[in-house]
Amino acid sequence: MINRILAVIISFGFLAVACDNPSGVDPVDLTLSVTFDESYGNLPAADVQVTMTNVTSQQAFNGSTDTEGQVLFEDLPSGNYDIQALLTLDAGTVQSITGVLPSTDEITFNASVANVLINPGTQVPAIELVSGRLGDLVFKQIYFAGSDRVEGALFRDQFLEIYNNSNETIYVDGLYIMGVFGNASTSRTEYVTETGQFDWNQSIGMPTDIDANADYLHAKWIYQIPGTGEEYPLEPGESIVVAQTALNHQAPYTDNGGNTVTVGDPSLTVDLSDADFEGYVGDQFPTPLASDVDNPSVPNLRPIYIFGRDMILDNLGRDGFVLFRSDEVDGADLPAYPSPISREIRDNTRMYPQIPIEWVIDAVETQPSPANQIPRKLQNVLDAGYTYVPGGGYSSNSVIRLEAQRFGDRVVLKDTNNSTEDFTFLERAAPRVDAPQSPNTTARYLFRTNRVVLEDPFLDNLESQWARSTGRR
Template identity: 45%
Template sequence: MKKYLYLVITAMLFAACKKNNTTDIEPVNLNISVAYNLQTSTYKLPLTSVKVKITNLDTKNMQEFTVSDKGTVIVPKLSPGAYDIDASATILAADYTTITGIATTKDVTYNASVKGKQITVGFSDVINLSLVSGTVNDWVIKQIYYAGSDTKNGAIQRDQFIEFYNNSDKVLYADSLYFVETTGLITKSSATSYNLQTNGQLDWSKSVNMPANIDANNDYIYARAFLMIPGTGKQYPVQPGKSIVVAQTAVNHKSPFTGTDGKVVSVLDPSLTVDLSTADFEAYYASFLSNPFASDIDNPSVPNLEVISYFGRDMVFDNPGRYSYALIKVDGTQKPKEWPQYYYPTKAAPTSTATKYYQIPNKWVIDAVEIQPNEISDRIPKKYNANLDAGFAFVPLGSYTSQSVIRKTDKSVNGRIILKDTNNSTEDFDYFTIATPRGFK
């Protein structure tokens, strides 16, 4: 009898513990509040135009919700976990003009995002999303091939390129179009060496000699590499719906070629790499380096970029995807080569040999694409705020996989492809399994 009673009590205790443990996975009702960040209160934009997407980072499951006219969303029975939360709205040009009285011929996009948010059991905070505006740009970054190809059978990193696209209905000129590789905190392990913002990214306001009367973190980006397409002003026209390819080295990487050391450079599997012999521009660093890569040969039929600042021995993009990219276009009042440069905001005083980085005003950025590593655990705090890029793009297989990120096609008008541009790379970009210069997705 005692044995039977013991078994009954044990079973009851086990059942009670099991019941109590279910609280560990009890879903929560997530409350989200959305508002437009407007410079004036004289008009109101429609909140019901806003879409909110919730993506579970583990399962990749995505849910989409429409915001109420009060700017609220309730996500019911959300499982605890890590989530990306993105809000976006596109106001058509005609509607925006009617509502605001501000004449525009371009659609206006608004974005906000919270990345990697941990939703725990019992989470009751309200997620506040402040939508900031951006416009559909004439020039956009179309494709970034930063991953490189296989280290044994491919071209490693020497076949990298970036592609810019005329997304407008008029001829644009590539002359004096700048682009930068944006730097910031790129490894979590080094975070303790720097002054950081509350979001975990570098606090550039703590850089040596940084002016106190500017918003160093929100109004500027900082360039590891700063390059410019040359030209006299109208030397390099780009037709509507056409692009320009900027190669690290403008050769056919599928075929053997002779390096500057006289040795043949070749790949074992040509299908893993790309032909860049018809690129529009190339980076050529050998003329000012003491130890350039032997593979950095100068294709005389392809114009060279003007190098304002650089990192390393060639235009080598970071294979894991820890840096980001921006297009810059200035007017005649600006002299970008004279823009100020600053040290990283290290806690210790910078050494005399420490590198300085160009400070780029956001107002001259016409397009920006945040890149992140493919593994969630390797991702770093965003360098761009939502008015530049509310999301980020990545290649799913990571380094040396021949993959590139590619902007999605939005629509076609009279045969001209218009690429998606919402200032949220999470929404705007897909990937190519094999990078494809001038290709479309």
């Protein structure tokens, strides 16, 4: 993911050694210890290039840390020094240390401290070496399958769990959550590319100076987390739960029609009453969906573009999920285009919002199953693989990201931009549970059912539309 800040703490210890010195000032043997900061377990930092420059004479002394993160400067003249440190790591090394794959080929860490007194009686303070944040927000768990149509909660218990996989506090205010629209059919037409996905470059009105297939995504639904910028901090290693409906789905509830609804088997579903946000859209329609009940104690997402009459995820797994930010355009003002199969624009033609992939923070491709794949919606640069639930739709299964590394209490989740490698599944979705440490491939294979289908009459008849609050049609 995108790198922002990784700190390396350089602590200094020294040993003064007396010797014959005509100036009367004893030189110093100075040992510097270089470690990654506590968020990465204070691991030793090897191969750090350290330069100490005498402020008066401008004489420079250079050294490099060993495998223990230490460098020795011998016979260093006492005086005031500017200290600089430099560490450049390739992406693979950064991933092996931190568990996070950076978005660039190399990461450079720098530090400097000015005018530090070095003599036999001075204690040298620590400094931090900074490169930018490493890691970002990621999807930790996606519960799209829902639970049994008869004994469970159908789709109303769906949720997304978003995790701070970085080493810094991140404010989730203004974050957009998006489902990707695309071709879900394996049939080939003149309006699809060689991958079977829509050829968006053929959409009516699409600018001719862009590559809409390679560089853009088109939305099936979009919601935004509210906030003014610093209302909703998310600490490293913590997550938020975004519920379709923030209720305890294991217990009876009263729907919008005044009916009491009870699930047959509470173990099939989840308690989302303590979710951090919910996707309530009942105020966007003359007749809200019966199950779209507002929990007044849970903040509502801002609806931008709605699929159906609720924050409905595709139970069959025919989706792509995206987190993005935009400081350039408000979600309500995004450009929108018809699908390539629409060959004329009418009043009722669906227009799908478009975002550039450079805005994307995290993306996850899901599929019905390995044997029942549909054309991919996400470019390989966003997700080179896919994940799925072996039980199929309405199975209570969720997909969950694997643990990569642990630094004290902070867990770094696996994020290689390949969901095939990064995710496994839970037989029963459960928000905020610990991430598994192994992919559980055998159990996933054994759990496979014959219920996996590629069509659902209810879902396939739903349509996307702008939220009424956006003022767009």
